[in-house]
Amino acid sequence: MAAACAVTAALVLLPLAHATPDTAPGVPARGPAQAAAAAPAAPWVLADTCQDPEASLRPSDVDGSAIARIKAAGKLVAGVDQNSFRWGYRNQTAEGGRLDGFDIDLVKAIAKDILGDENAVIYRAIPTSQRVPALQEGRVDIVVRTMTINCKRLEDVAFSTAYFEAGQQVLAPKGSPITGYDASLKGKRICVAAGSTAESALKAQSYGSVPVTVANQLDCLVRLQLHEVDGIITDNALAAGQAAQDPSVRLVGSPFTREFYGVAMNKDASDLVRRVNKVLENYRAGGNDSPWMRAYLKHLQPVLPGVTAPPPPKYRDG
Known part of the structure; x- marks a missing residue:
């Protein structure tokens, strides 16, 4: 099923970076956000029922009950994918076929901040349909799995600020x-x-x-x-x-x-939401040398070119 990345990466750049295959050559590559903005009006777009669903709680490093529980356990339990190439997948070229990808690097940054060890993580592979139930039932502390923030999901779970834009x-x-x-x-x-x-x-x-x-x-x-x-x-x-x-x-x-990925958490874990937003502030900081940009260049740039920065965070009062 898998083909060599060196061969296939070049094949995916044109249709992703340019909205149509007949775009004139020499036009600079664009990321998903730029391509979506430049595209003609779509026949249908997702309509949200709340204002600014990407607006999250303001960052804080103050511990609360959720953080205390994670520290007592000594492990962060993260719901991830193991089959999404470049995001969360089993990297067979790495020792032991370990989990790798852009989302996995973010999980490690969160674990490092809370527990002082990026490897203090229990990874649980969960299907798309189980992302919300896994949080509601307490099977995982966070879900980092290319999960779009929207109003419907905000009825069931809490989200961090956006860490990636897609469409x-x-x-x-x-x-x-x-x-x-x-x-x-x-x-x-x-x-x-x-x-x-x-x-x-x-x-x-x-x-x-x-x-x-x-x-x-x-x-x-x-x-x-x-x-x-x-x-x-x-x-x-x-x-x-x-x-x-x-x-x-x-x-x-x-x-x-036009949609945004966020880290999902239990609705009652407001201290964890604030802590993850604090981690994301640091993760974005540093411009081209930020941890976010280093992760993008390592994992996503070969197949998703033209992205120049993470989406800016939005916060709500409170």
């Missing part, structure tokens, strides 16, 4: 008649992960497609390779990694949403 886009085989999130989806089997933003998008506007729902987003790529579905809708940041794994697929059309 929903269509992934399809090269040569497919699918041109994007539009009428070309009619009659096509389109795969989405349960509980994902993509699932909400298809429920709101399917364009006559046949939704196919799976527990884990990577299952969509497997189904596409087995010709069980005709396309995938997911975050373009995730899709870039999938295209790097399989050069027979590509991103088509333009991103049709």
Whole structure:
């Protein structure tokens, strides 16, 4: 299933960095935010019911009950993915096939701040559909798993400030008649992960497609390779990694949403939310030499070029 990254990275740059494959050569590469901003008005975008869902609690390093519990346990329990290339995945080139990726580096920074040891982590791989229940049931302390902040989820969990910007886009085989999130989806089997933003998008506007729902987003790529579905809708940041794994697929059309990833936590863990926001302040600091930028260059820049900075934090009163 996986292909050599050196070969596939070049193949994914053009469809991700440019909204359409006929963009004039020589135009500087853009990240997901710039591509979404430059794209024509989308036929449908996610509509949130609350104001500024990305606004989080102001940062603090004061311990509360959630932090005290983590310190007493001596471990931070983190819900992550182990199948999202470049984000959270088993790196078979590393010793023991350890977990690696942009999200994993952020988990380590949080553990380092709270417990003084970046390795004081219990990683629990959880499917997309179990991210919220895992927090509500206390199975994990945090979820760092390309999880979009939105109003619906804020009813069930708390979020940190945003640490990455992405957008929903269509992934399809090269040569497919699918041109994007539009009428070309009619009659096509389109795969989405349960509980994902993509699932909400298809429920709101399917364009006559046949939704196919799976527990884990990577299952969509497997189904596409087995010709069980005709396309995938997911975050373009995730899709870039999938295209790097399989050069027979590509991103088509333009991103049709603008959304932000955050660290998710239990709604009652306000001290932990504030502490993670403090970690993120330090993680973003330093410009091109910030821990955030070093993690981006290490993990994401080969498949997701043109991103120049993290999204700025938003805070709410209180």
